Amino acid sequence: MFLNITSVAGEFYGYIPFGDIVLYVTEFSAISFVIALFFTLVVYFTKPEKQLESQIGGFDKLNYVSLEELKIRRLMAILCGICTAFAMLTGDLFNYALFLAVIGITNIGIVSAVKKEWVLNAAYYYGIIAMISTLPLFGGAALILAKTGTLSILELAGKHQDLLFQKMLYAAGMVGETGVAPFYAAKAEMFRAPGAPYILMIHLSSLLIVIRTAEILLTI
């Protein structure tokens, strides 16, 4: 049953039944979970950087992130970190899709408090792509459920069914939701917003999710 899991994600350490949500721990998921939580703590403790803007005919200006802006962005970054951490552990395709959707929302939240037009525009375009991507993402999960009768990754790892189309839909949903290539053109401008640790969380969540999705698609 666990052959696919161990050959892709390394040693299988066990699962945690958490109501109807089953989390499982492998070598890969344990490391990714710790990384996501570690970065969440770094985000909590780090003060945002100050950007120095040179001025013509005067002194350089130091741009601060205001306390009000900092609070909402830090909250969103921490929520994003927690969702990313548990997305690494979840053993259910639907829960994983939900975590992905929340990560998309928090990513927009992290930059939405920045009062710069180009940042808000980038967040808006990314938001549209993320919303559209929920259709293939949840659609892919629904089709997998319809075909196999389960959404559990542990169960699916033991079944040998042809899920190529469903996997492609699921992957397309993930690509749009996390804004990786070819959609990152909409997202890249967001990274230029001030506030170092918060922006970093957008990038970290996307990268970890991409790898986790690769793991899931190779496992099921």
Place this chain on the structure above:
Amino acid sequence: MELYNLKYVMDALAYSLYAFLVGGLLLGLHRKIVARIQGRPGPPILQYILHTLKFYFKEITFPITAGNPLYLLIALMSITVWMSALYLGVVFNTSLLILMGLYVLQKIVEHGCGLSSGSPYGKLGGVRSVFSAAAEVPLFTVMGIIYLLTKSLIIEDIIRYQEIHGPIIFQLPFAAFAFFVLLLSKAPNSPFAIVKDKSIVSGYLTEHFGILESLIMIADGIAWFVLLWIFLAVFIGPLVVSDPLMTLLGMVVLTSLISLICALTPLLTPNHSVMIQILISALALVDLLHRIFMG
């Protein structure tokens, strides 16, 4: 028992030192070859290691624009990431997926370095690092292609597969090429090295100096060793990695080949660099789909 534990720690640290020295010398060799091809004498091969030692003892201050403790932690993270990759990959031969996870963390380090300093040059280097994430897309496709062939992503299994079936490089030449481009993009002065372009001073490293730069340089040395080892282990297999001397020889050959390419090609603009990497991603994806449909 405690003495045994101490021995394991000492062994691990000694192996890290070995990886750094080999990686540092290879990066020095890389600079030398590039310089000789371009008709310059170039620095001595030891220069990378000497630079690292010099920076280690330099005084350090924190810029007023820096976002702490991220500014400080990011250098430590860099070394943690590559030491973890060294132990998990080279020593324990764990899953390729975990190594790729650690590799993408390098992007976070580059991005974090640039962002946390508050410097516009660092920031630009960090943003370019995000753009160049396109280089990682072929990586996932390559993993898929390897999995289809070997039915496992555990490095030990991949090496065992090659013991029976011969080097994977002959069976999956395009996957090997895509991975080689990734190695190339990590090399200094490569056509894809847009994150350290001299037009943005030192890119994401601009505001990290002294011991912080030294730590990042140690990490880069270990990274070079680990990436070359992964390429040799995954695509050439036991023929090279079962013997330390053959592994070193393989690393020298790969570094020389990369240096030759770096010396003869100009630095691409960020747009062109990303376009070429996306093209390679698309071709790798086509290769993966072709293999899935053809069984």
